[in-house]
Amino acid sequence: MEKLISKYFVPGKTFSIDEYIADGGYQAIRTVFEKLDSASLIETVKKSNLRGLGGAGFPCGIKWSFVPQNTGKPVYLVVNADEGEPGTFKDKYIISHVPHLLIEGIMIAAFANNVHKAFIYIRGEYTRPYQALVKAVNEAYEKGYLGKNIFGKGFGLDIVVHRGAGAYICGEETGLLESLEGKQGRPRLKPPFPAVVGLFGCPTVINNVETLSYLPFIINRGAEWFASLGSDKNGGMRLFSVSGHVKKPGVYELPLGIPLREIIYTYAGGIRDDRRLKAVVPGGLSAAILKADEIDVGMDFDQLRAKQTMAGSAGVIVMDEKTCMVRSLLVTMRFYAHESCGQCSPCREGTGWVHRILERIASGGGKSKDLENLSDICSFMGGTTICALADGAAMPLRSYPQKFKEEFEYFIRHGKSMIEQGEEVSA
Amino acid sequence: MNIFTEQFKKQADEVVARYETKRASLLEILHLVMETYGYVSVEAEEAVADYLKLPPMDVHEVVTFYTLYYRQPKAKTRFNVCRTLSCSLAGSDRLIKHFEEKLGIKAGQKSADGKCGLQAVECLGACEMAPMLQVNDDEYVGGLTKERIDELIKKYMTS
Ligand SMILES: Cc1cc2nc3c(=O)[nH]c(=O)nc-3n(C[C@H](O)[C@H](O)[C@H](O)COP(=O)(O)O)c2cc1C
Ligand code: SF4
Numbered sequence: 051m052e053k054l055i056s057k058y059f060v061p062g063k064t065f066s067i068d069e070y071i072a073d074g075g076y077q078a079i080r081t082v083f084e085k086l087d088s089a090s091l092i093e094t095v096k097k098s099n100l101r102g103l104g105g106a107g108f109p110c111g112i113k114w115s116f117v118p119q120n121t122g123k124p125v126y127l128v129v130n131a132d133e134g135e136p137g138t139f140k141d142k143y144i145i146s147h148v149p150h151l152l153i154e155g156i157m158i159a160a161f162a163n164n165v166h167k168a169f170i171y172i173r174g175e176y177t178r179p180y181q182a183l184v185k186a187v188n189e190a191y192e193k194g195y196l197g198k199n200i201f202g203k204g205f206g207l208d209i210v211v212h213r214g215a216g217a218y219i220c221g222e223e224t225g226l227l228e229s230l231e232g233k234q235g236r237p238r239l240k241p242p243f244p245a246v247v248g249l250f251g252c253p254t255v256i257n258n259v260e261t262l263s264y265l266p267f268i269i270n271r272g273a274e275w276f277a278s279l280g281s282d283k284n285g286g287m288r289l290f291s292v293s294g295h296v297k298k299p300g301v302y303e304l305p306l307g308i309p310l311r312e313i314i315y316t317y318a319g320g321i322r323d324d325r326r327l328k329a330v331v332p333g334g335l336s337a338a339i340l341k342a343d344e345i346d347v348g349m350d351f352d353q354l355r356a357k358q359t360m361a362g363s364a365g366v367i368v369m370d371e372k373t374c375m376v377r378s379l380l381v382t383m384r385f386y387a388h389e390s391c392g393q394c395s396p397c398r399e400g401t402g403w404v405h406r407i408l409e410r411i412a413s414g415g416g417k418s419k420d421l422e423n424l425s426d427i428c429s430f431m432g433g434t435t436i437c438a439l440a441d442g443a444a445m446p447l448r449s450y451p452q453k454f455k456e457e458f459e460y461f462i463r464h465g466k467s468m469i470e471q472g473e474e475v476s477a
Numbered sequence: 478m479n480i481f482t483e484q485f486k487k488q489a490d491e492v493v494a495r496y497e498t499k500r501a502s503l504l505e506i507l508h509l510v511m512e513t514y515g516y517v518s519v520e521a522e523e524a525v526a527d528y529l530k531l532p533p534m535d536v537h538e539v540v541t542f543y544t545l546y547y548r549q550p551k552a553k554t555r556f557n558v559c560r561t562l563s564c565s566l567a568g569s570d571r572l573i574k575h576f577e578e579k580l581g582i583k584a585g586q587k588s589a590d591g592k593c594g595l596q597a598v599e600c601l602g603a604c605e606m607a608p609m610l611q612v613n614d615d616e617y618v619g620g621l622t623k624e625r626i627d628e629l630i631k632k633y634m635t636s
């Protein structure tokens with residue numbers, strides 16, 4: 051399989067600006083400056099079928115076409131490098147190994163949307179990637195690739211790197227904007243959408259690191275080529291983060307639409323200790339779980355949605371036959387209970403309540419009504435809140451007990467796991 | 478203590494200059510406080526509020542919302558062990574217990590002498606290294622085992 055972004059993932063290496071240029075880097079932005087205008091660039095990105103790779107999968111070119119250019123206000127670009135969805139670690143690879151690819155992508159997106167200032171919001175725990183990113187931005191300024199009048203073409207762009215401070219909810223785009231404005235990361239009601247009223251009340255484009263990092267390839271090799279790599283309406287490739295019980299966890303760059311089975315068995319080496327596969331979370335913690343007999347699905351936004359789950363952030367978490375699903379769901383729901391920002395009661399109360407019920411079940415005190423209660427809580431949690439965190443929590447909460455019913459019933463009835471494990475989850 | 482020394486103020490001014498509003502610089506200013514002083518004291522909160530011309534409550538709310546701002550002097554060596562799904566599948570619960578036994582503190586606590594702190598944290602974006610932890614808010618260490626933990630404790634606690 052040809053590698054695009056991941057060809058730069060050389061262990062221990064960060065490509066400097068000169069190394070990146072020697073490899074053909076910053077050619078795409080020169081092409082953009084010389085041959086394209088904003089409208090034709092947006093058209094190109096639309097044709098490429100590039101989807102938003104942060105999780106929602108919204109077509110990138112279409113999102114850009116919503117940005118009003120006549121408000122008299124500046125347009126901002128905000129780069130989402132918060133990478134908080136459990137099971138996802140690909141943006142860290144881009145930033146650590148080839149930050150200039152991201153910077154070039156930012157330049158292209160900025161040119162398309164008439165942006166002259168971009169903010170990169172990077173999660174606070176990424177200390178070393180942050181250092182690599184700041185260094186790269188400085189290199190770009192020193193070489194005249196950022197700042198005023200880049201390459202003498204009359205286009206100026208500034209990039210500010212901004213650190214988060216440890217809150218999953220700041221990955222949600224409007225929580226992120228609040229945080230960037232110096233507030234608690236509490237998501238905003240939409241509409242208005244950030245494209246219209248975003249950062250400092252101005253039109254704002256928000257894109258994930260990986261989405262932007264594919265732009266140079268699209269310019270260099272063409273929108274049709276990129277679209278043809280993937281599946282119907284799902285252009286190109288993406289970085290799958292594979293973890294859990296596989297022999298070779300890591301980041302694999304593969305075409306959209308590739309069967310999940312291939313990712314697990316061909317690329318990630320199959321299941322550790324040659325055990326049997328039990329279940330897979332296909333798109334980050336917030337995606338509904340799939341059983342072992344459901345892995346022939348094509349990994350793109352539309353095919354996974356048709357299976358009532360989601361492609362999300364492409365974080366593939368693999369579980370073998372020895373995994374206790376009650377405990378896995380407990381660990382999952384503990385995360386949401388911890389990360390809910392608390393402003394909507396269905397989310398705040400629901401995630402906390404579910405966490406407590408699961409904790410009680412896992413410590414042997416399950417009651418016969420518990421499954422019914424969990425299902426009721428689940429139905430009031432999803433779809434009624436300001437942001438999609440609650441929907442994300444509802445996905446595993448609905449799918450685990452549905453697909454592994456007998457295991458949940460056993461645990462409740464016998465006060466212990468059906469799967470030999472004998473380990474406790476700490477509260 | 479006046480946290481806004483001449484040098485600190487100069488650094489803070491540079492941060493503020495990057496942003497459209499003073500308030501937008503708040504998270505980075507607080508990071509600067511963390512880097513310089515190790516934690517955000519109540520006095521530091523007030524000084525930052527004063528400097529950014531914000532109500533102290535606005536600063537306080539932000540400090541308490543985010544997990545990376547410590548409100549007490551931080552332990553000298555800090556082990557933040559990931560407990561989320563990929564790490565949990567790789568045995569993080571057992572490893573957190575091992576840490577607790579070895580350090581004689583519970584997750585979420587700091588030792589009485591301030592030498593070490595242990596926290597169970599949510600996914601650090603390094604699930605390929607599971608089970609993993611972050612030491613001193615910096616280095617990631619993966620492939621943890623009980624033996625590896627004993628080595629880490631020795632390495633960081635004696636240096
Ligand atoms: C609770 C929650 C957490 C999110 N976390 C992230 C994240 O860490 N990184 C990211 O890029 N997108 C995240 N998103 C998606 C963003 O809201 C947004 O869709 C994305 O940044 C848009 O960029 P894209 O179109 O390039 O994908 C999250 C969404 C939700 C609801
Ligand atoms: S759904 Fe949850 S996380 Fe999202 S805004 Fe409401 S309370 Fe906050």
Ligand code: FES
Pocket residue numbers: 136137138559560561562563564565599600601602603604605607609
């Ligand atoms: S689950 Fe531990 S780093 Fe992601």
